[in-house]
Amino acid sequence: MCIAVVCDLIFQSKITGTAAQSGATCRVVRDVATLEAALIDQSPQLVLIDLSLEDVVVSDLVKCVRSHAATSRIVAFGSHVDRDVLNAAAEAGADDVLPRSAFVRLLPSLFTASES
Secondary structure, three states: OEEEEOOOHHHHHHHHHHHHHOOOOEEEEOOHHHHHHHHHHOOOOEEEEEOOOOOOOHHHHHHHHHHHOOOOEEEEEEOOOOHHHHHHHHHHOOOEEEEHHHHHHHHHHHHHHHHO
8 A cells, every 4th residue: 555645647647557557556645634644544555755746844744654654665756956855855754765767767666565
């Protein structure tokens, strides 16, 4: 089970499609409140966070995941040129912080790894 915090519809489709091909399920949420409810309702092995979300503080998302699903693997991804945001995600405690291109390349393996 995966929860993806993402607003971009094209990227949302890429993530959910890849999850389905891997035999995984992925619920998409768009804000901290919905993320919190999803974490309480489900126990995801993987949480994906799009760092390009507007009006969302990365550290708030990571804290929310850690308080409700402490063992979930958090993978944050964003623009390779936005070093400050990538560094903020790492400092907040994301397990992996990837440039978007690496995230896309590794996406199928993220679902395979979360199953084991």
